[in-house]
Amino acid sequence: MIGLKTLLQIQDLHTYFYLRKGISKVVNGLQLSVREGELLGVVGESGSGKTVTAMSVVNRVRMPGKVVKGKVIYQGQDLLKLSEEELRKYRGKEIGLIAANARGNLNPLVKVGNQIANVYLAHNKVNKKEAWEKAVEMLRMVGMNDALRRAEAYPHEMSGGMAQRVMIALALVNSPNLLIADDATNGLDVTVQSQIMDLILDIVNKQGASGILITHDLGVVAQCCSEIAIMYCGQIVEKGPVTAFFDEPKHPYSRNLLNSLPERRITQERIELKGSLSSPLSLPTGCVYQTRCPYVMDVCRKVEPSMLHVDDNYNVKCHLYQEKTENRGSANEKLA
Amino acid sequence: MKRIILLISALILLLTVIITGCVKQSKTVSSEDINVDRDRTLIWTVPATPNGLDSEYHNSLQALEAQSNMYDSALRYPFKEDESGFLVPDYSKVESSLAESWELSKDGKTLTVHLRQGVKSHAGNELTADDFMYQWVDRAWGLNAMYKNFSADGLKLNDPEKQLKKIDKYTFSLTVDTPNPIAEPMMTHIFTHLMDSVDAKAYSTKSDPWATKYLSVNGSGHGPFKVTKYIPGQQVEFEAFNDYWDKKNKSWFQKVIMKEVPSSSNRVALLLSGTADAATSLTPNELQTLKGKPGVKVYSWSGNLIQRVEFNQEKPPFDNPKVRKALAYATPYKDILSSVYLGMAKQATSIIPSTYPGYTGEYWDYKTNFDKAKKLLKEAGYDKGFKTTLTINAGITQEQQIAILLKSSFKNIGVEIEIQELQTGDYYNNLVQHNMDGMFIFQDMPGVADGGFSTKLWAQHPSNINYGGYKNEEVNRLYKETTETLDVKKRNANFKRIQEIVVKEDPIWIYLTEPGYHIAMREDIKNPAWGTSQDIRWNMLSRERN
Amino acid sequence: MRIAKYLGKRLLTFIPLLIGVILVVFVLVRLLPGDPATRLAGNFAYGDTIAALRESMGLDKPIWQQFFIYLGNVLQGNLGESWFTNKPILDDLIVRFPATLELITLSILFSIAIGVPLGIVAAIKPKSIFSRISTGYGFFAGSIADFWFGLMLVFVFFTTLNWFPAPIGRLDLTITPPLQITGFLVIDSLLAGNWNALMNSIAHLALPVLTLGLINVAPIMKMTLSSMKEVMESDFINHAKVLGLSDKKVMRYALRNSLPSIVTILGVIYGSLLGGAVLVETVFGWGGLGQYVTQALVNKDYSAIQGFVLVATIFSLFIYLFVDLIYMIFDPRIKF
Structure with missing residues (x-):
């Protein structure tokens, strides 16, 4: 199912926020690629820059943030080089984005049916009536009973789960090739969460799209995704196939993540790793994880590790694997 | 939502109906305007409309001017022309007005006045000695305001019932304790003007026995103008009185609009444009500026201030x-x-x-x-x-x-x-x-x-x-x-x-x-005549177009 | 019917409010320096005359007694009689009300037509020269005095250029006003088919409407700008852009969501204009409520002042009620 063609490639992405306190390097040299048909899970603590990464992909980082460096190549086209007008052909059409906090992201004064129809209208030459019918169809597709009546409702008249379904309908109405779900289930109760996830997976599979699932939840990734990427302080520190990752995570941070949570679930509240996340305002030189890493070495404080290819399709950004890769051995022995 | 829109429209409709209903009800102001052409209309701009038209109470400059044109007194001063063409009173002699003749007794204590016969008031009633008696014996003492405290004092009246005597229908006399040298000048004053007592009595009510409400906004005089519209704060309109007794001095203008224009610079602008015929109460600066302007003439008189x-x-x-x-x-x-x-x-x-x-x-x-x-x-x-x-x-x-x-x-x-x-x-x-x-x-x-x-x-x-x-x-x-x-x-x-x-x-x-009296008028307005209470007699004016 | 119930409730709250306003104004006018009886009596009335006048005016009674008499009369729809025009206050006010209403309604419509578009442009394209000019104008117009501006307009457009008629009220003195039906000269002349009066009344309206209108453009523009800006920065606008909606559509979303606050400021300005147009009315000899109340204040005409404040309060309350109803139309979240 997974093709070999790369759909999206993010190269050395830097997105900074220019604050009064200083420059906040929220995304800081991020590398990531998604192949066609691939479902990639991106996992990180809150504040690691997941959402900003998602926004950078559609080149819609809000003030005072700015993409200062890097490329976002989608089907051979660097999206960061396009004008707003040209970008619009990609946004909502090629790339659908489901944001967390459905309530805040839906227009409170417009009927949800119209909101969906507007997105459809923006990319298709149809009339209003057809767009409205499409909106109702989408609502039906995202599992709303009584879709016709629901289309007439305003966001505030809906439960959180319903609103989230509307968000999904908005993202999928134009059958995008790439779906980015940014914490799509955040704040919903557990049963609804799994329903929503199932829905997303179902639709992605049906449409044959690629997807990036941004989440706190390792469990979700384990269940749904083929690939996983671990994000820390604006960088991807480990990326590889899900099975390989859960068999044997490589990066000290990944291990820490898995160990700290026996049931393999991280939520914002429960994350309690030793030490604290480095502030994006003052990232240390060298490895970003040095402040928490139990294996920290001298070199970690001086030189930033590069993304090391440790296995088929498996990369990790850690000095521990430097020699091993050089020696073609495995670092696992040392860590174990 | 549709229901709300419906409701709002209903509310608006209701309000409109209420408002228009009230407006229609209160539409007492006569809308049958006689169409007088601009030529025969005198537009007189003032800083404020009169504070009222009843001389017992109202004595702003504009009130005095309105009253002087609505009411006549028993006697008056003739006019003489000063060097600038301004008609001003000749104080050396007194002449008859509503009184046809009068005589002062040898001892100077009794003034006998014979009123003209057949003089009609604006309401159409004939002028009689009763009007005089009503005004003094009844109204002045009843109200205890201007007539009693100012005019009666000048006339040396202190007990009108005893001192005033109606001799016949058109004759009355006034007897005082000591000779009164200013009795004649007093009888020229606006605050001794005569009024139609029949008309005034018709508007008396229990709570308002002296018809002050009526007389504040209407007139009951025998003068050259009657008031037709009185809108305080906006304008007062006068119409030439057709049955004015003094045929020689009947007004050339058929209509006078006393228009309130609070800002003096606007009065100047209106005069310059020809919209207004006269601008009163201007500043020295404005008067000086107007002096050189074509189409406008400034009249000045030392006056009595x-x-x-x-x-x-x-x-x-x-x-x-x-x-x-x-x-x-x-x-x-x-x-x-x-x-x-x-x-x-x-x-x-x-x-x-x-x-x-x-x-x-x-x-x-x-x-x-x-x-x-x-x-x-x-x-x-x-x-x-x-x-x-x-x-x-x-x-x-x-x-x-x-x-x-x-x-x-x-x-x-x-x-x-x-x-x-x-x-x-x-x-x-x-x-x-x-x-x-x-x-x-x-x-x-x-x-x-x-x-x-x-x-x-x-x-x-x-x-x-x-x-x-x-x-x-x-x-x-x-x-x-x-x-x-x-x-x-x-x-x-x-x-x-x-x-x-x-x-x-x-x-x-x-x-x-x-400070003097100054008025700026359109050049084609001729014959301005100044009265002692700082007023211009509109009936003397005319427009002469070349 | 919920709406009717809501309206009923709102109208009921008017009653205590109005009684409060009546009480406050009643006391305040009596604190004004100067005695109306002395003023009314003229320069030659003395002690006992003035005392008699005071009695007939009801001013000799204790103030609380005067208040209850007045309140009783007001409840019967009798606002008293003016001591100076000798007419029922209600008649005086009703004759003048349409003049002011016509003036301020057209002015506010003018301000909306200019201010709202300017505010929108300034919000959408904050860096364009056009929006800089309009922002500058907003501050300029906000700081000039209305009567001065009116006098300047008169000087330029009447005295110098003679493009507009003299500032002597609503019609030329030589033009017979049309039969009074609504009191709005423009409407009445239309109804009467009086072309002359129609053109003349419009010409007379031009300068005062321009004066009030241009002055009130400033707050309307600023309010539109600030509420548009706030909405433009909200999550749902961002998300709309992420979904590839056109600029036009995004602007319509933003405007749609700013409308409630714009309508509110419009209501506040409109409500305050009834008495706030005093100086402009004086400059143009408008003969409306503003001029009436100025005279009433000078003359210490208590009932006239009280009557005016009462009418102005009722007017404002109704405007606010309208604004709230409109708010409900615009914002489905507001419930009765």
Whole structure:
């Protein structure tokens, strides 16, 4: 199912926020690629820059943030080089984005049916009536009973789960090739969460799209995704196939993540790793994880590790694997 | 949502219905306007509409002008033309108006008046002696306002029921205790005008027995104009009275619109554009500007206003005549005339207006002289000067400029003044209650063209409008003598001596200016005639287009 | 019916409010310096005359007694009689009300037509020269005095250029007003088919409407700008862009969501204009409520002042009620 063609490639992405306190390097040299048909899970603590990464992909980082460096190549086209007008052909059409906090992201004064129809209208030459019918169809597709009546409702008249379904309908109405779900289930109760996830997976599979699932939840990734990427302080520190990752995570941070949570679930509240996340305002030189890493070495404080290819399709950004890769051995022995 | 829209529209509709309903109901103002062409319409711009039309209560300048054109008195002064073509009263003789003839008894105590027969009021009733009797015996004493307190005093009336006698339908007489030399001038005054008692009585109610409500907004006179529309704050409209008794002086204009234009610069603009025919109450600056403009003519007349600084003479330091004199020597007369009035006013030199019989300017000799002023202050025991206040009326712009000039000038002799500006209403309240402290600028006119009238109002003691409390026994005595004799020589001698005292010996005020009467009109308006109460008689005017 | 119930409740709250306003104004006018009886009596009435007048005016009674008499009359729809025009206050006010209403309604419509578009442009394209000019104008117009501006317009357009008629009210003195139906000259002349009066009344309206209108453009523009800006920065606008909606559509979303606050400020300005147009009315000799109340204040005409404040309060309350109803139309979240 997974093709070999790369759909999206993010190269050395830097997105900074220019604050009064200083420059906040929220995304800081991020590398990531998604192949066609691939479902990639991106996992990180809150504040690691997941959402900003998602926004950078559609080149819609809000003030005072700015993409200062890097490329976002989608089907051979660097999206960061396009004008707003040209970008619009990609946004909502090629790339659908489901944001967390459905309530805040839906227009409170417009009927949800119209909101969906507007997105459809923006990319298709149809009339209003057809767009409205499409909106109702989408609502039906995202599992709303009584879709016709629901289309007439305003966001505030809906439960959180319903609103989230509307968000999904908005993202999928134009059958995008790439779906980015940014914490799509955040704040919903557990049963609804799994329903929503199932829905997303179902639709992605049906449409044959690629997807990036941004989440706190390792469990979700384990269940749904083929690939996983671990994000820390604006960088991807480990990326590889899900099975390989859960068999044997490589990066000290990944291990820490898995160990700290026996049931393999991280939520914002429960994350309690030793030490604290480095502030994006003052990232240390060298490895970003040095402040928490139990294996920290001298070199970690001086030189930033590069993304090391440790296995088929498996990369990790850690000095521990430097020699091993050089020696073609495995670092696992040392860590174990 | 649709329901809300429906409801809002319903609410709007309801409100509209209520409003229009009320409007229709209240539509009492006559909408049948006679269409008079612009030529025969006189558009008269004023700073404010009259405060009312009942002369018992309403005496703003505009009220007096309206009343003078709506009502006639028993007697009047003939007009004479001054060099600029302005018609002004000839005070040397009195002529008949509503009275066909009159005679004063030999002892000067009884005035018998024969009214014209067949004179119609605006309401269509014939003028009779009953009108006169009603006005005095009933209304004046019933209301206890202007007629009783001002006019009756001048006529020496104190018990009208005894003193007034209706002789026949058109004749009445008035008998007083001592000869009254100003009985005739008094009978020319607007505050002795006659009115239609039949009409007034028709509008009397239990709570308003003297029809003040009706007479405040309507008229019941015999004059050349009747009021047709009275909208306070906007305009008053008058129509020429077709049955006016004085056929010779019937109005050429068929309609007069007295239009309130509060801003004087707008009055000027309206006059210049030809929208208005006249602009009243302009500033000296505006008058000077208008003088050179084509299509417009400015008429000026010394009139009878006297502007002065009055003192509260009941308290030190102004109880001392030397102090008053000192300040008179410290006053910058030339600056006031040139920089405040731009040459549009004259120096005031006497308590009597310069246009009135009995006037002399020979005693006024106050050239600005600080040394003399200082010397006088020292003699009065104020060689270190003193502090006092100067109250001015915010409604008269020139007073503020004068006050500033006085303040800096008085500093030279150590007199510090604090300027207190009061709104017109509050200013008059303080004045009539004799509450003015220190000094105050005031301007007023004696409404009767007699040498003694100024003294009667302002200098004799006690007098209700001797606001400063000036008291000089000799003036009192001299004045009293003039009120009881018909001997012209004797009276003139007394007037002369009074002026010597109140100007020179024991000065009552600082004589500032005679601001004069000024009006700007379209050039094609001819024959302006000025009445003693600062009014223009619209019936004398005409438009002459070339 | 919920709406009717809501309206009923709102109208009921008017009653205590109005009684409060009546009480406050009643006391305040009596604190004004100067005695109306003295003023009414003229310069030659003395002690006992004034005392008699005071009695007939009811001013000799204790103030609380005067208040209850007045309140009783007001409840019967009798606002008293003016001491100076000798007419029922209600008649005086009703005659003048349409003049002011016509003036301020057209002015506010003018301000909306200019201010709202300017505000929108300034919000959408904050860096364009056009929006800088309009922002500058907003501050300029906010700081000039209306009567001065009116006088300047008169000087330029009447005195100098003579493009507009003289500032002597609503019609030329020589033009017969049409039969009064609504009191709005423009409407009445239309109804009467009086072409002359129609053109003339429009010409007379031009300058005062321009004066008030241009002055009130400033607050309307600023309010539109600030509420548009706030909305433009909200999550749902961002998300709309992420979904590829056109600029036009995004602007419509933003405007739609700013409308409630714009309508509110419009209501506040409109409500305050009834008495706030005093100086402009004076400059143009408009003969409306503003001029009436100025005279009433000068004359210490207690009932006239009280009547005016009452009418102005009722007017404002109704405007606010309208604004709230409109708010409900615009914002489905507001419930009765």
